[in-house]
Structure formats: C-alpha cells, structure tokens
Amino acid sequence: MARDKTARENDSEQSLLDRRAYLKMAGAAAASVAAVGATTSRVDAADYETIEVPAGSRETIRIGGGETFENKLIDISADGAHFRVVTSGSGWTIRNVGVKGQNSDTSDTYSCFALQCDSGGEGLVENLYMGDGSVDRCGHAAIGGYGNAGHVTLRNVHVQGWGADGIYLSQPGVEGNSGGTFTVENAFAKNNNIENIRIGTTGSVIRDSVVHVEGTDPVPSNESxxxxxxxxxxxxxxxLEVENCDIKVSGADAVFANDGGSGTLTDCRVDGSISGDVQTQNVTEGADVTPPEGVPMSAEEAASGGTSEGSSSDEPQTTEESDDEEDSEGDLLELVSGEDTSGVRYEFTVEGSVEKHESGDNAAESSDEITENGDGTVTVSGVAGNGYGDAFYVNGAVTAMDLDESDWTLRYDGEEVSVDELTLPKKLVIDGSNRPNAVSTYTFEVSGKARKSADIGSINDYDTVEDGTISGRVVGGKDGYRFSGDVTGFELDGPANVRVEDDS
Structure with a gap:
C-alpha cells in the first residue's frame, strides 16, 4: 500500500527544527524555536510549552535514544500547518503531549507520530491527545510504527477523526520488515478511517481500550x-491479542483479520461484525464507549498532564466521608426522600458512567441497580423513604430523571437542584467542521443553567460557562453544552453552524 512505501521517508526527511529545541532542556527551547519562525509560549496555569507551527509550515521533531519529549502542546491550527514527531534508538519517552487543531496538510502520506526503536529496545508514549483529527483527503496516519524493531507501549492515547489511519502499527509485521511489537492500553479511538487500531506482529496486544465508530458520515476519507x-x-x-476492550462500530467491521493476520478476542464487549480468523473467548455485546479513565479529552489537558472534566472535587474531605470519595470519579448526586414518604421510586439515565456512593447519611445499597444500556448510557433505579436517601457518583450528563419531584430533594455536587436543572434537557452545539481552518468565537446567554458536555463536543480552556453565559471558540471542531431555560443572547463571529436541540 502507498502508506507502507511512503513511510520509508522517515530516514531521508530533513528536519526544519533542531530536535533539541523541543526536548526538555532548561531555558533552551524558546530561543531555538523562535530562531526558525515557530513560536513557543509558557502557559501560566500549567507547566507546558506551546509549539505554534506557522501557516503553510511543516516542522519535524526528532527524539533519540534516552530522550524525553514531554509537556508540549503542538498547535497546528494555522492553515496548512503540519508536524512530525520521529523517534529512534531506545529508551525514549513521549509524555503529556497534545495536538491542537485539525491536520489540514494533504501534500504527502506518512505518520504524524512515527514510533520506532532499536531491536531489543523499548519506547513509551503516554497521555497523548490527537482528538482534533484531520481534514478530508488527508493522507497522514495519526500514529504509525514503520521501522520499529523493538517494543513500543502506547498508554492513555486519544485518537479521533483521522482520514488515513488512526493507530497504524502493522507495518513491522510485513514479511522482511523490522518485526517490532506494540502494546496499546487504555486508548480511546473514535471515528478514524481505514482502521482505528491495527496491529500486525506476533506479541502485539490491545487491552483495556475503547474503539467507537458512529458510521461513515462523521469519518473523513483518506487521500484516495x-x-x-x-x-x-x-x-x-x-x-495477535485483544483483551478487555469495548468495540462498537457502524459502517465497517468491528474486528477484522486478513492478509495472514489472526488473533484472539478475550473478555471483550463488541457491537458490530467480526470477520476473518478471529477466535473469541468470553465476548459479549453491550460495548461501553465511554472514554477510559485517564485518557485526555483535549490538547491542553494532555499537555498539562491533567485529568478530564467531571473528575471528583478538590474540596477536602470531612471526617464523615470515607475513602471511596478519593477513588471515585464524577459529581456526587444525592436523592433524599421526604420524611412522610414510604417506598418511593426513582430512575435516571446518564450518558457516561455511574458509581455507588456507600457511606454517610445518603448511601446507595446493593438493591439499587445500575444497568448498562449498550449505547454509552446507564440507567439507575432504586427505592427509598422516610427521609432516607441514595447517592451516586455521576461521570457524565444526566439526560433523564423519572420520579415524583414532590417526594424528593435532589442535590448535585452539594447544591440543591430541580429535575430540569439537573437534566438540562437542551443541547447547544457550535459546529465549525464545515470550515476546518477557520476560527469561530461565540457567546450565548441562557435563562437557566448550563454546563459543558464532552459527550456532544470538545472541551478546552477556551470554553467557559459562568452565570448562564457560555463563551468559547471552535477551529474545525465542535463545542457542546447542555442547558435549561431559553437562549436569551447570541453572538457569533465566524462560519460555524449553531443548532439547539430540545428534549434530548
């Protein structure tokens, strides 16, 4: 295939930047990069550097044996800006790196991250965000492994919306090639073309990961x-091994083996077709496509080494709180029955995940049920009365609540709320994907409450919600919010499309 052949240019391509300008060497990075036209800037709120690639420019960053490339945000938002990160040797590390902006360069065919190490050596990639994707007809794979002769581990990696391969690691398995192996763990791959994750050398494994394709419409095409x-x-x-993964695919095979490739799916949830020489062990339906814990959901989050929005509060524990709060993700939802009630029921649905809170005055019990629906949502049901209540950690958006509101008091993240305030039944989506390289800024005002929603759009530091005012920007992607009440103010500067969906 063309990608296998053209990926050989790894060795011949000339770097536009001295690789050491980007490695973590005190004081040297900013001066070295500025000398060649790219810029770096330090963000006060987080310990990372921004590598801003100018419009129409291609920058190559080379990482050798024993070197570490970490806490970087690579900004390719400018029209035609492009980059490559190429590794060599052994003992190298790529950590806390976010790529901001769609890849809009369509001039060649190769991997943006070219991961290779020497025979017997190892390399590590962890906490990498490549979720802004590529434009249509872009030939670049997000991640490739051509030339790898050792073992490379990829952990906590987010790859979404790439037109010519997501995580493309099978090249070393071609007869006569280098034969290196890969471990992919705790990855989130969504709506990538050709494959979301491909492995091809005996000893390679994919584990604890989520793969989700919503159909061909949201997927960009490859160069052909x-x-x-x-x-x-x-x-x-x-x-080849695939272990404890959730895979849900529409528009192509969920799992596909051919050209000599074969392997085993073990303890996986798969919604979609399985084709080729694939053995299954304890494989069921009902894939949970919620991104795995620890996977970065924005370039800024990856670069800073931070955690996803919706993680547990930084407020200190009281003496009445138990250790389960330290280990739980999400916001605390408490449902407290009225003093004069008996056996009153509730049911609610969440886009995301829910965990029982089992200490304090309000605690979920074994009889309270959490049911996965197989579409990325869970439904929770229970019974209480006489002033007692249940509590859950909710990681995601509460989309429906079925109860008699006169019988219950609801508290979300310590604040008393109504059902409408909790469920936020309306969606606001600012969609800039019609113009991948254009910036759109926006401000909305709503009469009710609002919060960001990673389920319907990206989340980054440019987006804010405060006192019913929503503001932010999109560059070739989507921002999403849930809200109650009505839109009372609106300003948009740029070509993005806006839609409001009611009763979602």
Whole structure:
C-alpha cells in the first residue's frame, strides 16, 4: 500500500527544527524555536510549552535514544500547518503531549507520530491527545510504527477523526520488515478511517481500550477518497491479542483479520461484525464507549498532564466521608426522600458512567441497580423513604430523571437542584467542521443553567460557562453544552453552524 512505501521517508526527511529545541532542556527551547519562525509560549496555569507551527509550515521533531519529549502542546491550527514527531534508538519517552487543531496538510502520506526503536529496545508514549483529527483527503496516519524493531507501549492515547489511519502499527509485521511489537492500553479511538487500531506482529496486544465508530458520515476519507472505518484490524501475523476492550462500530467491521493476520478476542464487549480468523473467548455485546479513565479529552489537558472534566472535587474531605470519595470519579448526586414518604421510586439515565456512593447519611445499597444500556448510557433505579436517601457518583450528563419531584430533594455536587436543572434537557452545539481552518468565537446567554458536555463536543480552556453565559471558540471542531431555560443572547463571529436541540 502507498502508506507502507511512503513511510520509508522517515530516514531521508530533513528536519526544519533542531530536535533539541523541543526536548526538555532548561531555558533552551524558546530561543531555538523562535530562531526558525515557530513560536513557543509558557502557559501560566500549567507547566507546558506551546509549539505554534506557522501557516503553510511543516516542522519535524526528532527524539533519540534516552530522550524525553514531554509537556508540549503542538498547535497546528494555522492553515496548512503540519508536524512530525520521529523517534529512534531506545529508551525514549513521549509524555503529556497534545495536538491542537485539525491536520489540514494533504501534500504527502506518512505518520504524524512515527514510533520506532532499536531491536531489543523499548519506547513509551503516554497521555497523548490527537482528538482534533484531520481534514478530508488527508493522507497522514495519526500514529504509525514503520521501522520499529523493538517494543513500543502506547498508554492513555486519544485518537479521533483521522482520514488515513488512526493507530497504524502493522507495518513491522510485513514479511522482511523490522518485526517490532506494540502494546496499546487504555486508548480511546473514535471515528478514524481505514482502521482505528491495527496491529500486525506476533506479541502485539490491545487491552483495556475503547474503539467507537458512529458510521461513515462523521469519518473523513483518506487521500484516495475511500471510507472503510474498521474498528480493530489484525493483519500480517498470527498470535495477535485483544483483551478487555469495548468495540462498537457502524459502517465497517468491528474486528477484522486478513492478509495472514489472526488473533484472539478475550473478555471483550463488541457491537458490530467480526470477520476473518478471529477466535473469541468470553465476548459479549453491550460495548461501553465511554472514554477510559485517564485518557485526555483535549490538547491542553494532555499537555498539562491533567485529568478530564467531571473528575471528583478538590474540596477536602470531612471526617464523615470515607475513602471511596478519593477513588471515585464524577459529581456526587444525592436523592433524599421526604420524611412522610414510604417506598418511593426513582430512575435516571446518564450518558457516561455511574458509581455507588456507600457511606454517610445518603448511601446507595446493593438493591439499587445500575444497568448498562449498550449505547454509552446507564440507567439507575432504586427505592427509598422516610427521609432516607441514595447517592451516586455521576461521570457524565444526566439526560433523564423519572420520579415524583414532590417526594424528593435532589442535590448535585452539594447544591440543591430541580429535575430540569439537573437534566438540562437542551443541547447547544457550535459546529465549525464545515470550515476546518477557520476560527469561530461565540457567546450565548441562557435563562437557566448550563454546563459543558464532552459527550456532544470538545472541551478546552477556551470554553467557559459562568452565570448562564457560555463563551468559547471552535477551529474545525465542535463545542457542546447542555442547558435549561431559553437562549436569551447570541453572538457569533465566524462560519460555524449553531443548532439547539430540545428534549434530548
């Protein structure tokens, strides 16, 4: 295939920047980069550097044996800006790196992250965000492993919306190639074309990861105009392993093996077709496509080494709180029954995940049920009365609540709320994907409450919600919010489309 051949340019391509300008060497980075036209800036709120690639420019960052490239935000938002990160040697590390902006360069075909190490050596990639994707007909894979002769581990990686391969690691398994292996763990791959994750050398494994394709419409085409958004592709060699993964694919095979590739799915949830020489062990339906804990959901979050929005509060524990609060993600939702009630029921649905809170005055019990619906949502049901209540950690948006509000007091993150305030039944989506390289800024005012929603759009530091005012910007992507009440004010500067959906 063209990608296998053209990826060989790794060794011949000339770097526009001295690689050491980007490595973590005290004081040297800003001066070295500024000398060649790219810029770096220190963000006060987090310990990371921004590498801003100018319009129409291509920057190559080379990482050698024993070197570490970490806490960087690579900004390719400018028209035609492009980058490559190329590794070599052994013992290198890429950590806390976020790529901001769509890849809009369509001039060549190769991987943006080219991961390779020497025979017997190892490399590590962890906490990497590539979720802004590429434009249509872009030939670049997000991540490739051509030339790897050792073992590379990818952990906490987010790859979404790439037109010519997401995580493309099968090249070393081609007969006569380098034969290196890969471990992919705790990854989130969504709406990538050709494959979301592909492995091809015996000893390679994908584990504890989520792969989700919503259909061909949200997937950009490759350089030839093709769309075949397979979930997991096992290619070239046998003995490939996929363990404890959630895979949900529409528009192509969920799991696909061919060209000598074969392997085993173990303890996986798969919604979609499985084709080729694939053995299954304890494989069921009902994939949970919620991004795994620890996967960065924005470039800024990755670069700073931070955690996703919706993680547990930084407020100190009281002496009445138990250790489960330290280990739980999400916001605390308490449902307290009225003093004069008996056996009153409730049910609510969440886009995301829910965990029982089992200490304090309000605590969920074994009889309270949390049911996964197989579409990324969970439904919670229970019974209480006589002033007692249940409590849960909610990581995601509460989209529906079925109860008699006169029988209950609801508290969310310590604040008393109504059902309408909790469920925020309306969606506001600012969609800039029609103009991938154009910036749109916006401000909305709503009469009710509002909060960001990672389920319907990206979340980054440019987006804010305060006292019913929503503001932010999009560059070729989508921002999403849930709100109650009505839109009372509106300002938009740029070509983005805006839609409001009611009763979602």
């Amino acid at each position: 105009g093709q769309k075949a958004p397979r979930g997991v592709w096992l290619k070239e060699q046998s003995g």
